[in-house]
Amino acid sequence: EGLGEKKINFRLRDWCISRQRYWGPPIPVIHCEKCGPVAVPEDQLPVRLPWVDDFKPLGTGVSPLAHAKNEDGTPWIDAPCPKCGAPAKRETDVSDNFLDSAWYFLRYPCALDSQRAYSPEMMKKWLPVDLYIGGNEHARLHLLYTRFITMALCDHAGLVMGAKADPRDPREPFLKFRAHGMITRNGAKMSKSRGNIINPDEMVAQFGADTVRTYLMFLGPYAQGGDWSDEAISGVSRFLDRVWRWYFEDKAAPAAPCAQSVPDVPCVPDAPSAAEGAAMRKSALIKLHQTIKKVTEDIEAMSYNTAIAALMECHNTLKSVPNVSTFAREAFCLLMAPFAPHLAEEIWTGALGKSPGVAAARWPSFDPALCVEDSVEIAVQVNGKVRDRITVPRDADEATVRAAAMSAEKVSPQLEGRTVVKFIHVPNRLANIIVK
Structure with missing residues (x-):
């Protein structure tokens, strides 16, 4: 009703960036009794730390730099005022490491440039950062101030990116941030206490x-x-041990060719019947391509736990098929490489005899058509309550699903002596029989 309005609440707070210690960039300020705090001129930057024999805290609340000496023996703290030239004192505090970490990454692309802190050309090539990984404290503190300082550097006469902005300029220094969780033990944060x-x-x-x-x-x-x-x-x-044995202890039965319509399908030459063998090979092929798809997508989404679970399930399927194809063995090894790189390397070069190493191999690709099951399991409800589950062909019509649902073992007793007034079919998901 016009009572509310959009408002941005900024969470920048006053931040004490000074520390009373030796290490860290000296704050470039000179204190003059007449002129007050005066910034060190740019041609005198950076202010360099002096060599000291003892940099332990003095216990007086003052930085050890207050008693440091220059090479000629004069006090480092003494300096002329940049404005009036009168004797003055340097600021002895250094900047906090959180402040330093708000800009250090800008130096990475041009670390070998001894003439400039930042190279606009290299900044445009390499920045902004695609992915930043950190903890919750980074999201609440570091990243907030990193944005503030990076934008200030960009706006200061084009210090970082040059005078003109670029679509990928680092005014937004990080494109994506992912916070990691914490590993606990016995339900509590790990600590010595x-x-x-x-x-x-x-x-x-x-x-x-x-x-x-x-x-x-x-x-x-x-x-x-x-x-x-x-x-x-x-x-x-135990899972990794099973994978190892599958490759090295089964070498006596290498993959053999078999007649089939789909290439690189795990073969079952001793299947009880041709129909059963074909179904088994097709099922294993679908599982393999589904796993390639899932692991590929889960790694990109950093869902590593579900990717590993998919690998465990896929391995159970593949090892149940005797004499699997070379394609299946190689693809599964490659999928394991990001999680168990040493094991994958031994398998790749040892059991599979491949060269160069697994890290140089192309990531396996999947066929979308082979990632879809021919059949689906759907829930069968009676008056909204699940009574059974049935397997039907994917995209089966309502008549087919109705016939299977009505004759399901645990459903048919629920229909005895009752009238079906409605049948609800949600393709590939469920069937709901309404009775009275």
Whole structure:
């Protein structure tokens, strides 16, 4: 009714950027009794830290720089006022590391340029940053002030990007931010006082780097983290062991060609019947392409735990098919590489005899047509309550679904002595039989 209005609430707050310590960029200010605080002229920048013998805190609230000496023995703190030339004192505080981290990344593209802090040409080529990964404190503090300082640098005579803005100029320094979760133990944040610390070196020594790496990505959603479990990491270790045995202990039965209409399909030459064998090969092929699709998309979305779960499911399917094709073995190895790179490298160069290493191999592609099951499982409801589930051909018409639903084992008893007044069909999802 016109009572509300759009408003932007800024969350920038006063920020103390000074620290009373030795290390860090000196704040370029000179204090004069007559002129007050005066900025150090640009031709005298940067203000360099002096060499000191003792940089421990003095206990007086003053930086150790207050007692530092120049090479000639004169006090570093003494300097002439840039305005009036009278004797004055340098600012002895240095800037906080959070302030420094608000601009350090701008130097990366031109780190070897000794003449300029920033090269507009290199900035336009490499910035802004595509993906920033950090914790919640970065989102609340660091990223907020990074935007503020980066925009100030861009607006200061085109210091970073030059005089004209570019569609990809770093006024927005980061295109995407993803916050990671926290790994806890026994439901609490790890700390020495609680005695619930997990030593990564000990875990690597016990299980191997690949197991620890895979488990950390499997124990929960990336943004949420998860609770460490000794039993769960043992389960991941067993999974990697099964993958190893599948490649190295099954080498005595290498993949053999078989007559089939679809190339690179896991073969089952000893299947009980041609029809059953074809169905088994087709099912394994669909599962493989579905897994390639899911792992590819999940890695991009940083949903590593669901990608690993898909790999476990796919491996169970493939290992149940004797004499799988070379394509299946190679594709599965490549899918494992981001999570267990050492294992994948041993498999790629050892069991599969490939060269160069797995890191140089092309990522497997999937066929969208083979990512769709020929049949679907749908829920069958009676008066809105699920009574059974049936499998029907994908995109089956209503008549086909109705016939299957009405004759389902757990549905037909619910219909005895009752009249069907309506049949609701949601394709590929559910069937609801309304009775009275």
